[in-house]
Amino acid sequence: MKNIFLFILLSASLCAQKTETIKLSQSVKSKKHDYKSFTVIDQRANQEIGSVMYHKDQVNIAFENEAAKDLQNWFYGDNPVRGNDELVLLLENINISEDKHEKYSIAKLEVRASTFLKKDDGYHFLSRKDTVATVSSRTTPYLAQSLAKKLTLTFSELLKNTYRAKAWDFVVNQDELSNYSTLLKDKLEIYKTDSLKDGVYKDYYSFFTHNPEPGFIIETNNKGIVTKAVNGKEKTPIRNFYAFVYKGVPFKVIPVGYVEIFRDEQGLFIEVKKEELFPEANSSFMMVGGGIAGLIGSVVANVAIVAIDAKAAQKRRAMAGTEVSLDPFTGNYILPEDFGKSK
Known part of the structure; x- marks a missing residue:
């Protein structure tokens, strides 16, 4: 009887947790550059993105597989391998949190990611997204879906800005990428x-x-x-x-x-x-x-x-x-x- 009770509790807990998958569906095709490779370096300390509530259910926001793999598949789907440029995306932070009020809640999405052109001498900075977006349940009842879409849009904008960007003359080595902002700012x-x-x-x-x-x-x-x-x-x-x-x-x-x-x-x-x-x-x-x-x-x-x-x-x-x-x-x-x- 005790085992049955535990099984019911576990089932109820699993039913109360749902997942909103980040669908990387927007076009990120580059019309200006051809790339030989696209590498994602995920340096996030916490691989979990976060969750929000939908009625009584906790909804986790997550990539279908893992961030690096999904972002690379997305890029290569629109940009077949060709050319000479080596593009690198440094994933620094993705975090979703929720501020709950009595009758509504406000979800916050924090994203920080940067792109670099990899050359023989090292990594040359191209572009960055360091942004915070908020969504209120008073205007968007299904917060998880809205946040997942905003995350896709953020990465899409970063890549499109990257295609237009001029690579910085300054260079950082791979082991300096975690501190690139301080090193480059000093120059x-x-x-x-x-x-x-x-x-x-x-x-x-x-x-x-x-x-x-x-x-x-x-x-x-x-x-x-x-x-x-x-x-x-x-x-x-x-x-x-x-x-x-x-x-x-x-x-x-x-x-x-x-x-x-x-x-x-x-x-x-x-x-x-x-x-x-x-x-x-x-x-x-x-x-x-x-x-x-x-x-x-x-x-x-x-x-x-x-x-x-x-x-x-x-x-x-x-x-x-x-x-x-x-x-x-x-x-x-x-x-x-x-x-x-x-x-």
Whole structure:
């Protein structure tokens, strides 16, 4: 009788645990590069991804086989072996957790993975995904399925970004991959120099390696606002660049203009408002002179705003700014969790 009771308990426990399989179904075909090999290095300390609840059932989110094998099969399914390039994906973290409330729960997906081009001298960094996504059961009842789809989308975006990326000149050895971010960051010139080169920087890599576009001269309008860069007869709006340095001061181009870039012991950051990074279509913020706006973060820029529109300047000062870091491995913003929320 006791054995029967234990069997019933075990059966009930197994029935209450379900699995949502990560279906790597999106196309990851590369139209630009041909690869000789694709290797996945899984350096996660914990191979378990996590679980969420669906009614009274615990649902585990998992790969069909194992992460490395499934990711390789997915890649090779869309990219037959050919060419000379050796592509490597370093899997650093995948974690799913759930914050349960009385009537709903919020699930969080954390992913960090990077890609490298393997050459004779070692591994050259290409791209990275270091992201956090949340899903609420109030809008998505079946959390596990939504998280599995988000995970597939994250890896798909990483690979597609990888195909477009330029390999870094700096190299790390295989035994240094676990610490690559620290090693590569220490080699970036932008963190080491005290005197910045005036000019425009077309992308994040040229900015962090401190290599401005040759031949370009920055021009301002009659109110002192930077509007474009000129190289002979070529005139390019400043909004088309990632960043620029003017009179020794670095600025980050954002949707509504540009803001000053600051540096501390942690890295580079800007002080910006949510409305400036993610302006709404009906925003009263304006665009001026070649697509550059009057909503700018430095003291000099605020003076320029006043010269253009006092109301816009007053509105900007009334909104609290937040420190937002710049990721040296993607050029993207690292947003704090409370970004844009009222304090």
